[in-house]
Amino acid sequence: MTMRKERWKYMLIIGSHISFSKGYEDMGKQAVELGANTFAFFTRNPRGGSIKALDVKDAKRFVEFAKENNFGKIVAHAPYTMNPCAQKEELRKFAKEAMAEDLSRMENIPGNYYNFHPGSHVGQGEKIGIEYIAELLNEVLKSDQSTTVLLETMAGKGTEIGKSFEQIQQILEKVELQDKIGVCMDTCHIWDAGYDIVEDLDGVLKQFDEIIGLYRLKAVHLNDSMNVRGSKKDRHAKIGEGMIGKETLVSVINHPLLKGLPFILETPNEIEGWKKEIKMLKEEYKEK
Ligand code: FE
Ligand code: FE
Ligand code: ZN
Numbered sequence: 001m002t003m004r005k006e007r008w009k010y011m012l013i014i015g016s017h018i019s020f021s022k023g024y025e026d027m028g029k030q031a032v033e034l035g036a037n038t039f040a041f042f043t044r045n046p047r048g049g050s051i052k053a054l055d056v057k058d059a060k061r062f063v064e065f066a067k068e069n070n071f072g073k074i075v076a077h078a079p080y081t082m083n084p085c086a087q088k089e090e091l092r093k094f095a096k097e098a099m100a101e102d103l104s105r106m107e108n109i110p111g112n113y114y115n116f117h118p119g120s121h122v123g124q125g126e127k128i129g130i131e132y133i134a135e136l137l138n139e140v141l142k143s144d145q146s147t148t149v150l151l152e153t154m155a156g157k158g159t160e161i162g163k164s165f166e167q168i169q170q171i172l173e174k175v176e177l178q179d180k181i182g183v184c185m186d187t188c189h190i191w192d193a194g195y196d197i198v199e200d201l202d203g204v205l206k207q208f209d210e211i212i213g214l215y216r217l218k219a220v221h222l223n224d225s226m227n228v229r230g231s232k233k234d235r236h237a238k239i240g241e242g243m244i245g246k247e248t249l250v251s252v253i254n255h256p257l258l259k260g261l262p263f264i265l266e267t268p269n270e271i272e273g274w275k276k277e278i279k280m281l282k283e284e285y286k287e288k
């Protein structure tokens with residue numbers, strides 16, 4: 001695996017989760033209000049799965065707006081209810097259909113990212129879970145899609161798949177359309193899974209590179225964690241208010257191997273809190 005070229009001289013690409021309730025263009029405007037140049041949004045009700053009617057004109061207006069405002073890539077998020085490796089067939093079917101529909105919609109805002117949780121194997125075992133996830137991706141991904149689908153690194157709560165770089169790689173290597181997939185690394189999740197980004201960020205990234213390949217890393221979820229390393233809890237904290245701490249998270253945005261990636265805040269905040277975090281991170285960012 002080759003180390004990706006160091007990404008110097010990039011602007012910080014930073015944003016938070018934004019509500020899709022008023023459509024695409026409105027999300028762009030909300031992002032600018034926050035001082036952001038990217039964002040994440042749930043493609044459908046995150047805890048249910050219902051989807052808003054599609055407004056193609058609104059999507060077009062957003063694409064223009066994003067260009068005019070120099071946005072980086074947007075990181076859409078699949079709903080939590082989607083479990084690609086569920087034991088029940090109808091749940092896997094929902095995951096497949098929902099992802100297929102989401103990806104076809106994503107073509108209205110082409111060239112962005114779509115990130116999803118690999119899911120929980122609910123007792124069937126990792127091996128079967130990994131098979132199911134790869135199977136679903138092989139059925140849903142299309143050679144002509146412009147969206148890159150990102151597997152998210154998980155904390156390992158319950159029977160979650162994706163708690164180790166090895167598990168992520170085992171899924172990735174089973175996917176046929178290799179240029180349509182990548183990884184979204186969540187700092188809270190990898191910390192909770194046991195990766196020591198506080199004492200050895202370089203070492204963790206080296207492991208990522210050796211096992212998965214840093215060229216696969218397309219986005220970062222920038223979160224602090226309420227719990228100790230290895231807790232497998234997955235409870236996000238505000239930047240600097242958790243066990244990872246501000247210093248480490250600032251070194252994540254400034255790491256030469258991570259520059260140029262979109263950083264998405266999933267911190268427990270409202271508008272004002274995100275504004276403050278974005279402002280602080282911009283101040284701490286070294287554009288060099
Ligand atoms: Fe997530
Ligand atoms: Fe996340
Ligand atoms: Zn999480």
